[in-house]
Amino acid sequence: MHHGWTLHQVEGDLSAPATIPGCVHTDLLAAGLIPDPYLDTHELGLTWIGRSAWRYETTLTWEPSGHERADLLFEGLDTVAEIELNGAPVGNTANMHRSYRFDVRGTLRPGRNTLTVTFASPYAYAERLRAELGQRPGAYAEPYNMIRKMACNFGWDWGPTLVTAGIWRPVGLHEWSGARLSRVRPVVRVRDGVARVSVHVELERTHDEPVEVAAELCGLRVVGAISREGVLELEVPDPALWWPRGHGRQPLHELTVTAGQDVWRRRIGFRTAELDTADGAFTLKVNGRPVFAKGVNWIPDDCFPSRVGRDRYAERLEQACQAGVNLIRVWGGGIYESDDFYELCDELGLLVWQDFPFACAAYPEEEPLWSEVAAEAEENVVRLMPHPSLVLWCGNNENIWGYADWQWKPALNGRSWGERYYLGLLPEIVGNMDPSRPYWPGSPYSGSMELHPNLPEVNNMHIWDVWNERDYVHYRDYRPRFVAEFGWQAPATHATIARAIHDEPLTPDSPGLRHHQKADDGNGKLARGLAHHFDEPDGYDDWLYLTQLNQARAIQLGVEHFRSLWPYCAGSVVWQLNDCWPVTSWSAVDGDGRRKPLFHALRRAHADRLLTVQPRAEGLALVAVNDDDEPWRAEALAVRLSVSGGELAREHLELEVPPRGALTLPLDRELAESGDPARELIAVSAGSTRALWFYLPDKDLDLPKAAYAARLEGRTLHVTAHTLLRDLAVFPDRLDPAAEADDQLITLLPGESVSFDLGVSGLDPLKVTGRPVLRCVND
Structure with a gap:
């Protein structure tokens, strides 16, 4: 039922054709009634949309089919809605994170029927509840904690304030008789070489006689007679196990459950998922094997989620795989993503950490919110539990930390703030509905309300003081068990900035670019971060290159440091993979889907076999990390x-790194200590794997003037270094928005060469081989 809809402003004269799924903003934009909110500063003129009420309307032709029931099914309504059919009330909604089913068999009439969905202003609803329940503190002044809606709709430190309304997921009419499958919960356990699948079935009925229900899996078929609820047991001997990417294959098996004419079908995988928290650890185990989480945080990929389809999910998740990622954390200020997202993670072997949608605020526990949270959590746990990629449920993002550290307690004055959700309701729902997966109350959280929630030595933590206050080298001050968030900002790629911002001239502080920087003092923090390593940039071109370089270096240093602590530290989850619009942010992939230099640094830092030089108490050490099932035996030359x-000094080191292990080898003092730190570096190589160490920040190095030979052949740029070239990068999107280099930030020693695939042909060779397209720190 996606055709023939119209949109009307309830108290106004705006009307437009409506696209379902969609939202008010996308419909008004398609009709030419508003400017694109992603461009320049247009966002500021569109706040009235979230403060207006809107009505969607369509007509449907229906004739009696003989079925006992006709259900109007909404997979997603955003958010506070009244539904009417032929002028008669059908139902009300107040939760973006739920689906709704209404029996309309008695309201439908033969022939033409009129269906309307009227959305109240999200602000009006949230502000009314805030007045009734009392103010609750949060990271932002917006009332996102008073409504069960995507919190970042109300703006974030990387996102615009675009408060939506609309039918954001599919809508249809489902006719049935006798019985339908209302819930199917496959609980998968693997033990002693057998996969046991307990298929919990719940039926909705129009009569009381038992119904034959069948479950089929891997050539097995089990049948049972069920009245309302029942369990069908299947046992698969010698199952082919599902593994995370980098650890094995991802076989998936179709499970089909049938009740009369109603069929439920999903692909499942056989694997175990555990969270080892003994002695303060925070280690994910799959099939009993500890896994170092090479992770990224995921935010909604668009402010208007209906625009994100399977192809876009596939592009973004494939980019995560290309960056060496094995875990995606679905952050709690967004949504439970669509089935496409989790199906793709199943296929790609990407582990999923799923936050429940609570972020950076105190949340009331009173009605009507308590019941909404319970209903939403039950539905989504049941919906997502078939996916083997999902390995962890988490109660919230930073709310326990906020309660402990962000001066909430005086403002709360004893009012509820969400603790009963995270320590009571949600673990109970997960325990009852999805007992095969671990639940953790929050990120960060130290395992007890008696402990500070963000302790490095206990469970999982977030590291934000480094970005906010310090040089990125201070990531090395931490010895965490697991880092679920840390990040460093940089602007989007030039082509994305040029499409979205039309400042003349374009400068770091020009109005449009400044508007697309949402972090508190974000540009100031970028500048202070640069000042530790570089002289002040000379204009926009240098600023763009150096801030992107600084982001890449910061995160590569952090990831390599955390990996060097394996198995004590069991994961680093970078903030963040993606963006929802064109913006200066912590992302590796910008709002137009272009890869920033950070992406390439992540790929190197996540390599299965990693060499990294790390400062230790006794001096410099080489750490070799082997995230592979085979031992790593090699001779390294430092x-x-x-x-x-x-060459000033050399040392041969024998590497014998066990599977899924790490080896630390102190470097000889003669090699590690520099006589002229401004003009020296260390290079350590084992085969094609290399690590570099510079003794001083770039601003204090005496680098030679860059000398190289560069030539363009078709779409390939070849560069040969005559001098040391520090962090060589090429930005062909300066010449063609479709162009993108396949690698970035390559340091070449004299005589070494590199080739870049630029993605397109026909670029001007003179422009490709000069600034601002071809850059290095020596500039």
Whole structure:
């Protein structure tokens, strides 16, 4: 039922054709009634949309089919809605995170029927509840904690304030008789070489006689007679196990459940998922094997989620895989993503950490919110539990930390703030509905309300003081068990900025670019971060290159440090993979889907076999990390070099790193200690794997003037270094928005060469080989 809809402003004269699924903003934009909110500062003129009421209307032709029931099914309504059919009330909704089913068999009439869905202003609803229940503190002044809706709709430190309304997921009419499958919950357990699948079935009925229900899996078929609820048991001997990417294959098996004419079908996988928290650890185990989480945080990929389909999910998740990622954390200020997202994670072997949608605020526990949270959690746990990629449920993002540290307690004055959700309701629902998966109350959380929630030595933590206050080298000050968030900002790619912002001239502080920086003092923090390593940038071009370089270096340093602590530290989850619009943010992939230099640094830092030079108490050490099932045996050569390429000292090191292990080898003092730190570096190589160590920040290095030969052949740029070239990068999107280099930030020693695939042909060779397209720190 996606055709023939119209949109009307309830107290106004705006009307437009409506696209379902969609929202008010996308319909008004398609009709030319508003400017694109992603461009320039247009967002500021569109706040009235979230403060208006809107009505969607369509007509449907229906004739009696003989079925006993006709249900109007909404998979997603955003958010506070009244539904009427032929002028008669059908139902009310107040939760974006739920689906709704209404029996309309007695309201439908033969022939033409009129269906209307009227959305109240989200602000009006949330502000009314805030007045009734009392103010609750949060990271932002907006009332996102008073309504069960995507919190970042109300703006975030990387997102615009675009408060939506609309029919954001599919709508249809479902006719049935006798019985339908209202819930199917496959609980998968693997033990002693057998996969046991308990298929919990719940039926909705129009009569009381038992119904034959069948479950089929891997050539097995089990049948049972069920009246309302029942369990069908299947046992699969010698199952092919599902593994995370990098650890094995991802076989999926179709499970089909049938009750009369009603069929439920999903692909499941056989695997176990555990969270080991013994002695303060926070280690995910799949099939009994500890897994280092090479993770990224995921935010909604668009402010208007109906625009994100399977193809876009596939593109973004494939980019995560290309960056060496094995875990996606679905952050709690967004949504439970669509089935497409989790199906793709199943296929790709991407582990999913799923936050419940609570973020950065105190949340009331009173009605009507308590019942809404319970209903939403039950529905989504049941919906998502078939997916083997889902390995962890988490109660919230930063709310326990906020209660402990962000001066909430005086403002709360004894009022509820969400603790009963995270420590009571949600673990009870997960325990009852999905007992095969672990639940954790929050991120960060130290396992007890008696402990500070963000302790490095206990369970999981977030590291934000480094970005907010310090140089990124201070990531090394931490010895965490698991880092679920840490990040460093940089602007979007030039092509994305040029499409979205039309400032003349374009400068770091020009109005449009400044508007697309939502973090508190974000540009100031970028500048202070640069000042530790570089002289002040000379204009926009240098600023763009150096801030993107600084982001990449910061995160690569952090990831390599955390990986060097394995198995004590069992994961690093970078904030963040993606963006929802064109913005300066912590992302590796910008709002137009273009890869920032950070993406390439992540790929290197996540390599299965990693060499990294780390400062230790006794001096510099080489750490070799082997995230592979085979031992890593190799001879490493460590060389101290002058920046002109001359060898000053060398050391041979024997690597014998066990499978899924790490090895730390102190570097010889003669090699590790520099006589002229401004003009020396260390290079350590084992086969094609290399690590570099510079003794000083770039601003204090005496780098040679860049000298190289560069030539363009078709879509390939070849560069040969005559001098040391520090963090060589090429930005062909400066010339063609469709162009994108396949690698970035390559340091070449004198005589070394690299080739970049630029993605397109026909670029001007003179422009490709000069600034601002071809850059290095030596500039």
